Amino acid sequence: MIPLDLHSEKFARTGNMAGEGFRRLLGRPALGLLQTVIREALQNSVDAAPKGNGVEILLRFRTLEGEELVRLRDLFFQALPPKEADAANGDEQSANLRDILQEDQVSLLEIADFNTLGLAGPTRADVAAGDQRLDFVNFLRNIGAARDTHHGGGTYGYGKTSLYALSRASTIITDTQTTCDGIPVRRVMGCHLGDAFEADTDGERGRFTGRHWWGRHDAEGGVEPLEGAEAVALSETLGLPPRDESRTGTTIAIVAPHVDRGEDLRAELMESVLWNFWPRMCGFTPAERKINVRLVFEGEQVEIPAPEDYPPLDLYAAALRNVRGQGKGEVTTIRGGRPIADLGLLSIVRGLRASRNLMALRDGSPMREQAHSIALMRPVELVVRYLPGEAFVDPHFEWAGVFICSEEDEIEKAFAVTEPPAHDDWIPDMLPKGRAKTYVNVALRELKLTAATYVQPKAAFGTNEDRGPSIARTAAKLGRLLSRSSGRGPGRPTSPGGVASKKKITISAPRFAGLEYREGQRVAKFEAELINDGSQPDLVLHASPQLVLDGSFTSVDDLPGDIRINLVDLFLNDKIAGSNGIRIGNTQGMVSCRVTMPDDAAVGIRFSFEEEDSV
Numbered sequence: 001m002i003p004l005d006l007h008s009e010k011f012a013r014t015g016n017m018a019g020e021g022f023r024r025l026l027g028r029p030a031l032g033l034l035q036t037v038i039r040e041a042l043q044n045s046v047d048a049a050p051k052g053n054g055v056e057i058l059l060r061f062r063t064l065e066g067e068e069l070v071r072l073r074d075l076f077f078q079a080l081p082p083k084e085a086d087a088a089n090g091d092e093q094s095a096n097l098r099d100i101l102q103e104d105q106v107s108l109l110e111i112a113d114f115n116t117l118g119l120a121g122p123t124r125a126d127v128a129a130g131d132q133r134l135d136f137v138n139f140l141r142n143i144g145a146a147r148d149t150h151h152g153g154g155t156y157g158y159g160k161t162s163l164y165a166l167s168r169a170s171t172i173i174t175d176t177q178t179t180c181d182g183i184p185v186r187r188v189m190g191c192h193l194g195d196a197f198e199a200d201t202d203g204e205r206g207r208f209t210g211r212h213w214w215g216r217h218d219a220e221g222g223v224e225p226l227e228g229a230e231a232v233a234l235s236e237t238l239g240l241p242p243r244d245e246s247r248t249g250t251t252i253a254i255v256a257p258h259v260d261r262g263e264d265l266r267a268e269l270m271e272s273v274l275w276n277f278w279p280r281m282c283g284f285t286p287a288e289r290k291i292n293v294r295l296v297f298e299g300e301q302v303e304i305p306a307p308e309d310y311p312p313l314d315l316y317a318a319a320l321r322n323v324r325g326q327g328k329g330e331v332t333t334i335r336g337g338r339p340i341a342d343l344g345l346l347s348i349v350r351g352l353r354a355s356r357n358l359m360a361l362r363d364g365s366p367m368r369e370q371a372h373s374i375a376l377m378r379p380v381e382l383v384v385r386y387l388p389g390e391a392f393v394d395p396h397f398e399w400a401g402v403f404i405c406s407e408e409d410e411i412e413k414a415f416a417v418t419e420p421p422a423h424d425d426w427i428p429d430m431l432p433k434g435r436a437k438t439y440v441n442v443a444l445r446e447l448k449l450t451a452a453t454y455v456q457p458k459a460a461f462g463t464n465e466d467r468g469p470s471i472a473r474t475a476a477k478l479g480r481l482l483s484r485s486s487g488r489g490p491g492r493p494t495s496p497g498g499v500a501s502k503k504k505i506t507i508s509a510p511r512f513a514g515l516e517y518r519e520g521q522r523v524a525k526f527e528a529e530l531i532n533d534g535s536q537p538d539l540v541l542h543a544s545p546q547l548v549l550d551g552s553f554t555s556v557d558d559l560p561g562d563i564r565i566n567l568v569d570l571f572l573n574d575k576i577a578g579s580n581g582i583r584i585g586n587t588q589g590m591v592s593c594r595v596t597m598p599d600d601a602a603v604g605i606r607f608s609f610e611e612e613d614s615v
Contacts, residue, residue, distance in 0.1 A: 001233060004190065004214040006079035007223030011196075011207045017143060034259060036162045036422050038111070038272040041252060043382055043423060044160075045113035046280070046291065048135065048250070054290040056114040056249075058241055059269060061297050063261065065105045071237055073101050076173065081194055081212045097169040097192060100256045107261065108173075109166070112241040112251040118178025119187065119250050123224055132181070136225075140174065140191055140213070162422065164193045166257050173253040174225075175235045177243045184245045186232050189225035190214035266297045267362040270304055275367065278307035279381040279402075282317050284326060289381070311354035312371035315400035320381075322347035323402050332450075334403065336442040339435055343411060343443040346374070348401035348454060374401035374451050376426065378415055385425050387444075389451025393512050397602065399454060403447055414439045456511055505539065505584075506531045507591065510605050515597075522597040523568060526605045530572065532588035538612040542581040543570045545595045548602040565603055568594035583612055 009016065042057060049055045064072055080098050100106060119136040122129050134142075139160060164170045171192040178185060194210040215223040226234060236242070240251050259265050273293050274281070280291040283306055295302040307313040321327035323345045332346045353370055361368050372391035376384045381404065392398065405415045414436035418426045426444060431437040508529040516523050530541070545565040570577035570593040572584065597603045 001075055001230075001237065003075050003078035004226065004234075005217045005223060006081065007213045007215070007217065008081060008199075009209045009211040009213075011209055016209045033162065033166050034257075034268060035272045035276065036424070037109075037166045037254070038269070039276050039382075039423065040160060040162050041111040042113075042273075042277055042291065044139075045111075045116055045249075046380065046382065048113065048116035048118070050115075050117060052288045053115050054287050054292065055116060057291060057293045058110070058112040058114070059273065059293060059295045060110040060112070060241065061107065061259075061261075061265065061269065062110070062239075063105050063107045063298065068239060069101075069104075069106055072106065075234060075237060076190060076214060077101055079214070081192060082197055082199060097171055097255075100169045106256055107259070109254040109257040109259070110241060110251055111254075112243075113249040114243065114247050116249040118248045119174065119176040120178040121180060123180075123187070124222070135178070136176070136187070140189060140225075161193075163252060163254055164191075166259075167254045168256040168258055170194060171255040173238075173240075173255065174250060175231070175240050175243075175253070176250040177245060177248045178250075179248075184248075185227055186235075187225040187227050188215075188231040188234050261298075264362045266295075266302060267360060267365070269295055269297070270302060271361065271365050271367060273304060274307060274310065274313060276383050278313050278316065279320055279375075279377065279383065282307050282320065284308075284317075284321060284324075305357075310367075311356055312367060312398060312400055314354065315349045315351055315371055315398065316375055316402060318349040319347040319375075319400055319402040322349070323404055334443050334446050336439060339438070341408075341411060341439060342406055343439055344403055344405040346401060346403045346447065346450065348374070348399055348450070350397065350399035353396055353398045370395055371398040371400045372451075372455075374403050374447055376447070377402065377404045378412055379404060379407045382423075384419065384423065387447055387451055390453070390455045392455055394515070394602075401451070401454075403443075405443065410435070411439050415443075456509060504533045504535045505609070507541075507607050510607065513592070516594075518568065518594075518596070522599075523594050524597045524603055525592065525594050528591045528607065530584065530588050530591050532584055532586065534586040536611075537583075537585045539584050539609045540581040540612050541570075541572065541577075541584055541591065542608050542610065543567055543577075543591075543593045544606040544608065546604040546606055547598075548604050563598050564596065565598065566596045568596060581610075584609075 038059070045055050045057060077097070080101075083096055083098055117133065117135065119139055120133040121136050122132065122134070123136050125137040125141040163172050169192070171190065173188070173190045175188045176186070178187065190213065192212040194212065196210045197208050198205060199208060200206075213223045215225045218224050225231070235251075240253065243249065243251075259268075273295070277291055277293070279285070280289060281293065281304075293304055295304055308317045318327060318329065322329040322331050325331075327347075329347055329349055334343045334346055335341070336343050356368055358368065366386070370391050373386040373388045375386055378384065387403075389399075389401075405412060414431070415426055417436065418428050418430050418440050420427060420430075426440055428437050428440040428444065431440070510526040510528045513525040513527045516525065545567050547563065547565055570582060570591075572582045572587055572591055573589040575582060575587070591607070593605060595603050595605060
């Protein structure tokens with residue numbers, strides 16, 4: 001087998017982007033580099049799937065040594081670029097490709113997709129393609145190509161630099177089974193991003209960009225990928241994932257990735273897949289949208305659990321089911337007022353915090369933590385990021401939400417164009433003033449407010465608005481269990497004659513103030529602020545304990561005999577209530593009470609007012 005040829009890109013008279021400039025295009029992702037790579041690669045795989053096709057992914061980490069490593073050196077990398085300074089990509093752990101290939105072991109991180117279109121189309125960026133796809137040149141030649149997939153997950157270009165950044169040698173190998181002009185073709189090519197340099201060629205001194213490709217020299221001084229039977233033979237010799245014309249798709253092999261071999265890497269690979277792609281991996285995901293991921297680590301198959309069975313993703317999956325219209329939980333439409341538009345759908349699900357499989361999760365994994373975030377997505381249903389909110393104070397409870405922006409083209413595009421190269425955020429400041437910026441700003445404002453107040457919504461008592469102060473509506477910070485309930489809570493405030501007060505006497509939404517133990521039983525303490533202008537001194541304040549379970553609020557009178565909730569005490573400042581509550585008179589200030597709390601359930605409190613004569 002003839003070794004591959006090396007082609008080093010010269011600067012054109014009109015200029016080019018140097019390799020080091022290309023590497024910087026990724027910016028500063030909010031996520032770690034490995035997670036960014038997994039996101040970018042799998043997003044591209046999803047975008048490359050024909051409509052109606054599910055995608056199969058093989059994620060494989062292996063270490064080459066002995067004869068396998070010799071074949072990589074002699075057949076693929078026999079010709080090498082000029083030696084560069086170490087840490088070419090700005091990382092002190094980086095090394096020169098020449099030095100890496102001389103090590104006793106070289107690792108490969110391979111990301112292979114099947115049932116996709118592969119890197120289709122022409123191999124030259126200067127060839128008019130007509131209606132053909134430009135996947136090959138956009139991935140291996142061009143920089144920052146515009147999104148060409150309707151409602152796709154990414155923009156084919158800048159984010160791919162993460163693949164090179166993860167390599168200690170800034171080098172990748174691609175193997176694709178695809179089509180060109182409707183004809184099946186197999187292609188193998190390598191690419192390296194180095195630093196710009198000067199060198200003598202054909203007796204002349206020239207400047208080179210630092211971008212290098214391995215393939216076959218063409219007659220015009222360029223390089224083409226290895227194709228056909230030669231490509232198949234080289235792929236098999238290097239042990240890349242097998243494929244044929246019925247298994248179209250692409251393998252990307254990252255040479256010498258910046259990772260530590262070991263159990264933490266195995267856990268991080270699994271976590272990166274689940275944390276970012278669980279919406280497309282659920283059992284209830286339609287087959288034509290599903291991603292089936294296999295993980296092989298040093299020859300061993302690693303089981304990836306179903307998201308519905310893997311806390312805290314079970315709560316996120318339940319929320320997604322609601323948004324898709326397949327669940328029974330509440331779904332809220334996030335709306336914009338000017339211009340009027342439905343911006344997307346939101347569902348939040350809460351529950352008891354289930355135990356985690358800590359053996360499968362690395363230290364620092366977000367899945368170890370108490371869930372309290374909203375997963376933000378576009379209709380492609382790939383997680384953009386998690387918007388954190390306030391967590392329940394009681395660690396036994398957690399909540400998770402899903403927001404998917406509208407499928408309406410103008411709105412979906414507005415969200416898409418606010419994503420940075422790594423597609424890991426929505427940044428409306430990237431847009432000029434206009435409708436698109438307003439859509440994203442309004443949605444994020446409403447989502448941030450919901451996330452911040454879900455545990456303890458801001459609510460006033462005794463207003464003309466039909467809202468009550470009951471902590472049973474929010475279960476304070478103790479927990480809101482399973483499915484969202486009516487926004488009115490268990491009751492509404494009243495005043496003499498049944499007419500709501502007009503903000504003359506108000507009490508804030510109760511807040512959870514702590515847990516204590518009393519005679520061996522948990523007791524929850526709640527606090528609220530009473531504002532009293534003295535206009536109705538004969539009003540009596542009452543506190544009614546409530547059980548919060550399965551999204552419902554149950555008074556103490558309706559509880560089964562084996563569950564007991566008792567009001568321990570009720571204070572207005574230093575004044576303690578009697579059996580008939582507290583007459584408020586002209587007093588205002590801090591209201592506090594304590595409620596006994598059964599195991600595995602949340603309690604709330606409902607405040608109400610009655611006239612003294614009716615007590």
